[in-house]
Amino acid sequence: MKYQPEFLEQAYDPRDPSPWLALYLDRSTPLDDEVKRAWLADSSSRSRQFVLPFMRPLARTLIVLIQVAKVFAPRRLAFSRTLHRLLAWGMENFLRPEANWLILRHFHLGSQVLEFIGKNSGVEVQGNPLRPAAVADVREDMFLVHDLNLFNFVIRLNQNLQAAGRELKFVADPDLSMIKQPELRLEDMPRRWRNFLDLQSSIELFTPIYQLLLTDSDFWRATNSLQLDETIGLYVATILDARSHLVLLNNRHPLVPLSTLRAGFRLTLHGLSTEMLHAFLMGKRDQQAAATAA
Template structure:
């Protein structure tokens, strides 16, 4: 895992500049170097370049086919626990270390983002953090629970705000205490000979399976949860008194759900926006404590 990705090992050639090196060196977005390095290593791999263009249309065709098939299945037909066991098995055996690391990080970052909003909102609200330490922890239906957590949080928060007759606003002192770098190590991820599949290809492959083995209601809720990126971004911006940070959240309006055919691509954007929101909050935490923002880790 200490081997440098090609775009870093090769260096800069002015006659043939690497777009991945440009994105890695660019500091316009608030991602730590270790996260950006893993993200771009995954994005520049062979499976994403050569396999994804074939997988994506096939996966979307299967989504349409499965939707037709499910019209003849019982409405509550669901095998969530089996689904999560298959997903964990596939992640451990076929998905790249970088992709698995980013997936596990996402649960921790999402839990911290909700905890940040809860701690700083003008009303009392509880959260249910999901913080898997290894891939096998996902077997406990964590993907479905992640979606349920998000919708339940938005409902409870806004119900409490309505009952109290208040709006979200910046508190006198912002509490960043719940924010930290997740204790998940890239080198601990599976690194077998078959662990080659990039994040986007894995998501495109798993999305039809997700649709097949969950109820229509669960699948649609999971797809529509991606529209809440902008909602969470607005909450954070109001608490920080800094609406300009919404520039990193761009998934269209939350009141306009998109087709499930693009769920895989939007899920990748969801993961990236969560990483960026967490990075912004970590920088602000460091500034509040009187230190410098976290130093990038190459």
């Protein structure tokens, strides 16, 4: 049986309609149904209602203080292994099942989207796909590698296109074989009494920890990677001739890096944009399969 969040179990009252039910029933944007249930269950949690308002200003204050402290610290001082072990421990013990599931999905979806662009670019692009099966897999520097993958992909793709004298263009029959739902089940995520922290609160909390235990270069690269949502969206839109869907992007413009203070909020938008892009590609894959079968 599919997990049912509280807002779907409550009776509909026209005099007191649930905003979460309205958002769930709305189909104006592409999003997998199970993902939408998990996202809205997390968003409607008490943690997001009562913890996030306190967590966000605290996290942003810490970002400023850590930035000042790093002016006087060795520039190459980093504790990546410690960071990822701490993140994995926090996810295992404190994050809601929906939050952990969405985070692990994000690595799979990001790898699939990059592979889709590479396969349909007309040039070979070396990749490093991330496919975590459990929270413990995050310990292997996964967040850091995820950011490196994105920048390395953009560099290698454009270097190879320029070397071949080519550019991205519309593909009438694109290869969508890599687009699929990750083999991750929400019911397999940690579900103890202490797993209460919502996705947005956890991102706000993790951001200054990420900044503290990595070099300035790693942290700035991680936050600036969010600006590449527009870039990746343009690549996909060019291949599919579907630029109207760029309206779903919120982390633009890639040539104007934003302050690290809002990195937590922008990271949440990045996760949602990735889910919507993947849902859009899943729809294209299903249309292609139906046309082939006909």
